[in-house]
Amino acid sequence: MDKTNKIRLKGKIIGFEEFTNYLLESPFGKSSPFRLLSCTDENIAFIVINPYSVLNDYSFCVDDSVFRELQDNSGKETIGVLCIVIVQDKNLYVNLRSPLIINTATGKFTQIILQNEKYSISFPINVHKNGKNKK
Amino acid sequence: MLVLSRKRNETIIIKGKDGEDIKIILVDTERNKSRIGIEAPKGYTIIRGELLTEIKDINKKSVLKDIEKEEIKRLINGQNK
Numbered sequence: 559m560d561k562t563n564k565i566r567l568k569g570k571i572i573g574f575e576e577f578t579n580y581l582l583e584s585p586f587g588k589s590s591p592f593r594l595l596s597c598t599d600e601n602i603a604f605i606v607i608n609p610y611s612v613l614n615d616y617s618f619c620v621d622d623s624v625f626r627e628l629q630d631n632s633g634k635e636t637i638g639v640l641c642i643v644i645v646q647d648k649n650l651y652v653n654l655r656s657p658l659i660i661n662t663a664t665g666k667f668t669q670i671i672l673q674n675e676k677y678s679i680s681f682p683i684n685v686h687k688n689g690k691n692k693k
Numbered sequence: 694m695l696v697l698s699r700k701r702n703e704t705i706i707i708k709g710k711d712g713e714d715i716k717i718i719l720v721d722t723e724r725n726k727s728r729i730g731i732e733a734p735k736g737y738t739i740i741r742g743e744l745l746t747e748i749k750d751i752n753k754k755s756v757l758k759d760i761e762k763e764e765i766k767r768l769i770n771g772q773n774k
Contacts (some may be wrong), residue, residue, distance in 0.1 A: 573749030593757075603757045623736040644755045653755070656748050672746060673738050679751050 567594070569667035571642075572656060577602055580667075582660075591642065606640040612652055612683050618672050624659055627668060634663035644680055651680040709734070 563584040570578055579597035590611055596602035597682045629635060631634075638660040644651040654677035660667040697705060699719045707715040720728040733740050758762040 563741055571752055573752045574744070585757075601756070604752075604755050605757060621736050621738075641751065642755045644751055645757075646754070653748070653751055669752075671740055671744065673740060679744075679747055 562628045562664045564667060565662065567660065567665045567667050567685075569600075569658075569660075570669065571604070571658075572669050572671075574602065579651045580618035580685075590640075591643065594640075594642075605643040607652060607657065607683075609639060609641040609645055609652065609654055609657060612641075612681065615656070616654065616677070618657075618674060618677075620659060620670065622667060624670060628659065628664065628666045629668065632664065634661075638662045641681070649682060652683050653679045654681045655679040688689075 565582050567580040568578055569580070574596075576600060576643065577596045581595045581597055582592050583625050585597065586590050590606075590608035592606050594604040594606050623638070625635070628637070640658045640660060642653045642656075642658070656669050656671045656679065658667050658669050701722055703719055705717040706766055707717070709715065715734070716730075716735070718730040721726065722728070733739060736773045737773075755760040
């Protein structure tokens with residue numbers, strides 16, 4: 559994330575495969591949440607958050623092929639993980655089952671699906687105030 | 694689509710071009726339900742078919758609507774306090 563709080567990302571979101579160029583920006587001046595905006599369609603925008611702010615023990619295994627896909631010739635690699643937020647009836651949920659894996663050095667990303675059934679596609683987040691986990 | 698009949702514990706092999714095979718075994722079967730075991734090389738993600746549909750649907754639901762933008766700001770700011 560540079561001083562303008564914006565980085566360009568290139569990758570696909572499941573169900574939105576026709577869109578590949580995004581802009582990740584930090585609208586609230588914090589590291590998370592971010593807004594993920596399509597560069598080609600202004601109607602396509604998501605809110606994404608750092609999943610570790612929701613579950614500090616969030617963890618999963620990623621196959622090497624995912625990292626290879628995100629690499630470029632520069633060999634640079636800084637991996638970040640963000641998850642998409644869902645708003646429904648004024649409640650917030652986060653999709654922990656299919657995180658975005660981002661190479662922040664190259665801007666390449668991919669949305670993976672975790673084989674492990676431990677994490678939900680709509681994990682409630684605004685019931686976790688003050689770090690209390692009610693579930 | 695290729696359709697094969699299998700009895701319990703019988704297998705199906707999908708031969709990979711690079712020698713990496715996928716093995717499918719019918720573990721158990723009831724009237725309307727079968728348990729299927731799958732062995733695949735690294736790099737394959739094995740998930741229930743409906744999960745992919747659910748993820749597509751939830752991604753579509755996650756697209757921001759104008760009406761939500763202020764609400765999200767309020768909720769997220771509240772959450773970070």
